Amino acid sequence: MSGREMMAALIAGERNPKVLAQLARSVLRKKISELEEAFTGGFDDHHRSLLARMLARIDGIDADIAAVDEHIEAQLAPFAAAAERLDNIPGIGPVAAAVILAEIGVVMSRFPTAGHLCSWAKFSPGINTSxxxxKGNGSSGHGNHYLARARPPS
Incomplete structure (x- = not known):
């Protein structure tokens, strides 16, 4: 928050290092003198224009991410109960639950056993010892790569 306010002040034309440093909040307030030193220097209209464009690009990307998140939530709505059950499993959060539902679905009939599902999802490494x-790396290279990346780190 502090950094964004400082950048907005720079774009608005503020150049006084003391004024800019005073925009610091919470923990950053301990570094007022360092901030004043950092704001001393050349920041002209060219820099202001570039900074404004960069912040506009970030804001646009944030808006795009929010729109995609809303779309995902709308697509996930019919499976809200299943997503909630998955989210209750330790190590699986809302994002991982959405990935699991998107990749596997809710119909398990195509997997004869839980072992088949685990193998398909790359959760069952093979160990070849002689x-x-x-020998080998314990992975066949087959399975669902997106689902394998959704699991928590071991």
Missing amino acids: AGKT
Whole structure:
């Protein structure tokens, strides 16, 4: 918040380092003198124009992300109960639950057993050991790459 307000003040034309540093909030207030030193220097209309364009681009991307999030929520609405059940599993949050539902769905009949699902989703590594030596990397390279990335780190 402090940084964004400081950048907005720079775009608006404020150039006084003391005034800009006073926009600092909470923990950043401990660094007022360093901020004053950082704001001392050349910041002209060219920099102001570039900064305004960069912030506008960030705002546009934030708006795009919010629109995609709304679309995902709308698509996930019919599966809200399943998403909530998945979200209750330790290590699975709302995003991972949405990925699981998007990749697997709610109909499990195409997987004869839970083991088949785990294997398809790359949650069942194979271990090939012979004469005390492990061969291979334990992964066949098959399965759903998107679902495999949704799992929590081990």
